[in-house]
Amino acid sequence: MAETAAKRLKTSPVSIGTHNGHFHADEALAVYMLRLLPTYNSSQLIRTRDPALLSTCHTVVDVGGEYNAATNRYDHHQRTFTTTFPSRPTKLSSAGLVYMHFGKAIIAQHLGVSEDAEEVNVIYGKIYESFIEALDAHDNGISAYDPKGIAAAGLEKKFSDGGFSLGAMVSRLNPNWNDPTPSDPVQAQQAEDEKFLVASARMGEEFSRDLDYYTKAWLPARDIVHKAYAKRLEYDAKGRVLVFDGQSVPWKDHLYTLEEQEGGDAKVLYVLYPEKPTLDAKWRIQAVPVSKDSFESRKPLPEAWRGFRDEELSEKSGVSGGVFVHAAGFIGGNKTFDGAIAMAIKALDL
Incomplete structure (x- = not known):
């Protein structure tokens, strides 16, 4: 799936569109992942909700009300959207959508192998389950545990752990409600975009660290564990x-x-x-x-x-x-x- 998407892309500079305003972890990571690939490496970022501007973008994530890989549209907010990662139950966010279509290309590029290599497929599933899926769930309001089951068991949290999630970290990077805002709309949008890019880079650091770990440490360990198990x-x-x-x-x-x-x-x-x-x-x-x-x-x-x-x-x-x-x-x-x-x-x- 990712290979088909990668082949479909052109080699000329492209633009990535996403929404402006309050930003979230999923589109911050989606933009970062796309920019790991050669086609998007020097891409222009356009943050807007204007349909006319979005229609000019090569790829649009987390806005636009459309999921269509053939036209590089990766939104998940439409009422009819139910897409999940293969063999997983969690509805995708824009991060999951971009990873599902481009993750194998990103991993193969990192390893220096073809996308159909066995190790690419192993890491592709592992990174989704260990990293991306939690972002998908967070953005779609899906709890890690069934709330009704927790209530029936009479369980209560002993403390708040919300501040430790990547979603909470990105949320803190948004402008505060009472931060000074430039009176010029263009300058105001530019200031907001700069904060988004900080969030995108921060999410990217975590993703790249995981990618490094699973390719350079976790995967080589597999053979050693298999031998010990035998x-x-x-x-x-x-x-x-x-x-x-x-x-x-x-x-x-x-x-x-x-x-x-x-x-x-x-x-x-x-x-x-x-x-x-x-x-x-x-x-x-x-x-x-x-x-x-x-x-x-x-x-x-x-x-x-x-x-x-x-x-x-x-x-x-x-x-x-x-x-x-x-x-x-x-x-x-x-x-x-x-x-x-x-x-x-x-x-x-x-």
Whole structure:
């Protein structure tokens, strides 16, 4: 889909249209993503709600009441709009629309490979789920949890976390209601546009940082996790202990995906890795969370070990070389691999 869109574009400078007034994270990111591609790199930005001006733009995002990839129109506000990213339930915003059509071209350009490369497809889905989808939901007023379910359970938030979202960050970059405004309409629009470009660059920094992470760190880690997962039965007959021989890598996403693909009830409970890639390194033992972003572990390290260090820990655990076990039980350490694996195996049955 993205390849078709990319081929359709001309090589001459083009203009991108979006609405003026209060700006949001989705169109700020949409404009940034487009400008990553050669065709849009030197594009002119036109922020207006005037249909006549928008009709002159090569590409229009988040305004205009039309979604038509054939004419490069990417609005999502029309009543009939229900489009979602493939295999995802969240209605798209302008960020999601631009990413759906141009994301593969952006990723392929970053990797220096063709758009049909297998790694492009893997990262394409991952970045949408980990980054873009939350922006789509925020802009469309979709809650992460079912409000009726939360109300029925009697759950209340303990504090406000609204200020920590990217949407809130962009909102703060808008002019305040009582900020001085130039009396000349052209100068006033220029001042507003400058603030929008700051927001677009800020969103772009986060997107590019994610793109860098998933292409340069997350993807190379996948093979390492796969190899460790294949060897897990060497340490425990039920495969509940995963060991990284050289050094730790980002493993949670890959582990959960492997477990889901394999099915069955057996899950990895502890992950072992050296603190640094040297022969004399101490070893860590980490309890696997119930989900990627959870603070709850599938099986925390034994309560009797928690909060103890060094000789006291060795005495409590019955395993020499103890370094520490966190008071919450989600991580611990030993001076050697043999000690760490002994702690893991012992913890399985406690």
